[in-house]
Amino acid sequence: MGDNGDSRALWPSQRGLDNLQRGRQMDISQALEDITPYDPVKAPHGIITSPSAADNELVPELLEKYAQRFGRTYQLKDALGYGSVAGPEAMLKAVSQFINRKFEPVRPIKHKDILTTNGVTSLIDMVAYNICDSGEGIMLPTPTYSMYEHDLCARSGLKVIPVSVCPVEDQFRSEGCSKMIAAFSEAYDKAVESGIVVKAVLICNPNNPVGRFYSRKSLTEIARFCGKHRLHLISDEIFAMSGFESTDRNGGKLDNFTSVLSIPEDKESGVFTENIHSLYGASKDFAMGGLRLGFLITRNKQLWQTCRRIALFTWLTSFSTAFFTWFISNDKFVDEYLNTFQRRLKQAYLKTSEAMDKHGIPYLQANGGFFIFIDLSGWLQYFEGTDGPQQDGKQSREEQLCRYMIKKGVYAIMGELSMSTEPGRFRFVYTGRGNEAVIAVGRIANALKELHYSEKESGDTSTCNSELSKADKISVGKLTSRFSRALQKFNCI
Ligand SMILES: Cc1ncc(COP(=O)(O)O)c(C=O)c1O
Incomplete structure (x- = not known):
């Protein structure tokens, strides 16, 4: 030293x-x-x-408008008291309605399926901590969000197993599925051979930094891979609504957003909705990074409870939840x-x-x-x-x-x-x-x-x-x- x-x-x-x-x-x-x-x-x-x-600097005047309107209804003194640790019921209900409207979950998400932290960064640390023990592994198809390694490993001490799919588009396109799953299998086998217990796959959809969404077929195949090896599938969907119709150079339509919450159960392949989790937040689609709000959407009661137990470390602020509840409850504003x-x-x-x-x-x-x-x-x-x-x-x-x-x-x-x-x-x-x-x-x-x-x-x-x-x-x-x-x-x- x-x-x-x-x-x-x-x-x-x-x-x-x-x-x-x-x-x-x-x-x-x-x-x-x-x-x-x-x-x-x-x-x-x-x-x-x-x-x-x-x-996201594209919508400043709309944010200004909502902040002004909210300001007329809110007493700043209400921000001074302790608020809810992991999300007041009114906010969780409004977020579940938003998710049910926009993410097409295979069955409706209930407010009890959601837990809120101060941002997705905290959520990544929290979920990693509660899914893996120190030294266990989490697979990440690459390239991926440049902070994952830090966020996953800084406190949980787990091992990142990169999965490289070449060319990079094959990770997302239906046509590239077999190549992608071959890359997953190879990386998994290598990790197991080297003594790592693999616990989860973390994908970023749409992918940061590539800017592409996973096709439904790719997601289904990843879920099956997870089912086969008894792994959690975590999808960071923080940019879910940040998308538009477009084509590739050959005029082929690029895939739009599909949430992992919409993947149906497939018992034969070991795909259970309890093991598939979505991470969402206010920072990107809603340009509200300063509110520090991240949502874990999980149908796994044990995972929810272990996260809730340590949520005191990611306690929300009263102002953020009050503003976001007001905003997200209003479908007209949101749309x-x-x-x-x-x-x-x-x-x-x-x-x-x-x-x-x-x-x-x-x-x-x-x-x-x-x-x-x-x-x-x-x-x-x-x-x-x-x-x-x-x-x-x-x-x-x-x-x-x-x-x-x-x-x-x-x-x-x-x-x-x-x-x-x-x-x-x-x-x-x-x-x-x-x-x-x-x-x-x-x-x-x-x-x-x-x-x-x-x-x-x-x-x-x-x-x-x-x-x-x-x-x-x-x-x-x-x-x-x-x-x-x-x-x-x-x-x-
Ligand atoms: C893919 C992805 N996940 C999570 C985060 C962190 O989000 P938050 O501001 O909610 O901590 C970012 C921020 O850039 C991101 O790009």
């Missing part, structure tokens, strides 16, 4: 310290906080970080909101993907969530080194490209952090404010062009570090030193 900087200060626990090795994405985001953020008027050269943050949001989501996607097409940035068609998975593998050639997360402290080529783009004023999350096995992929969020997404695409395109042209000028194909310094001189301007300072911090991580 090294010096903690103050010999009088006692060390945290080993498990606490182990967590410092996880959550690289949080470290990177913190390092970038020192850089002036982009503002079209005050800081037009500032860094655009919205491509990295899954925030007005979702219609507007989904229309704007599609528009934002079309605008951003058109900009990508115009600039020749390859990407996978998406119709769910707030993101597009872009493919910058063609530009890795300008960097030296190897691919995949590095064990030796060196940066992968993908990380070097990420750092280079930060210097050029854009931060998008590396595929590596989402356990993507295809180097050079980045998650690009297009639901930022105003025209930020399109400006960010332009900045990425210019940065990539500079890489290409600076190599041509020098006639040197061997290294990017020299190219970088040449390219940097071209247009980084005043903010370079600030970016560099942040990058140095990022370097130390």
Whole structure:
């Protein structure tokens, strides 16, 4: 153990310290906080970080309207008393009605099937804790939400078993089912051979970072796989309503949202609704991340009870539940909101993907969530080194490209952090404010062009570090030193 900087200060626990090795994405985001953020008027050269943050900035005036109306009915003093620990009955009833309207569950969800925590992040930790004992395993098809590893392992001490499906679309399309299940079986067998007791599969639907929904057939096959091996199936459906009709490059219709709650029982395959759980929340579809509300929807009484027992650690705040109960109980507001949001989501996607097409940035068609998975593998050639997360402290080529783009004023999350096995992929969020997404695409395109042209000028194909310094001189301007300072911090991580 090294010096903690103050010999009088006692060390945290080993498990606490182990967590410092996880959550690289949080470290990177913190390092970038020192850089002036982009503002079209005050800081037009500032860094655009919205491509990295899954925030929903598409509906500010509607949120303002609901907040104003609620404010007229609510006494702030009511927020000061302790409220319900895991959701007042009125809210749970309204949420169950919402789920019954929009998720098409195989049988109606009752308010007693729901437990609320302060956000889905807490819920992931809570469910992992109550499904797995320390050292047991949970399977995750990859690429996946970049915080799962942290959220699942930080306190529960379980093991993540990534399942890589190649090409990535085969995870979602009916046509790719047999390939996907083969990848699941292989990963499961390997984990069991290495002595891991596997307890669950966690999927993210629509997938973050790919922006695609699972077809009903894919979900049914995953449920059967879980049934065969007696595993829980957990589906993080936090972006359930963030979707729109769209097609792939061949004109084929992309799948829309199907909840795992709609999967019927299939006794012969061991599929029981008690072992299939959905996670939902207010942060994404409803752009209300500040309320900190996450909903576990489970038909498994024992799981519900074990979660309820530790819900004191994720106690809700009175204000959040009062506001959300008021909002979600009003079908008219909810439908007005979702219609507007989904229309704007599609528009934002079309605008951003058109900009990508115009600039020749390859990407996978998406119709769910707030993101597009872009493919910058063609530009890795300008960097030296190897691919995949590095064990030796060196940066992968993908990380070097990420750092280079930060210097050029854009931060998008590396595929590596989402356990993507295809180097050079980045998650690009297009639901930022105003025209930020399109400006960010332009900045990425210019940065990539500079890489290409600076190599041509020098006639040197061997290294990017020299190219970088040449390219940097071209247009980084005043903010370079600030970016560099942040990058140095990022370097130390
Ligand atoms: C797939 C997914 N699950 C969960 C979360 C966390 O949500 P919450 O704000 O409810 O903690 C996020 C946040 O980005 C997410 O993308």
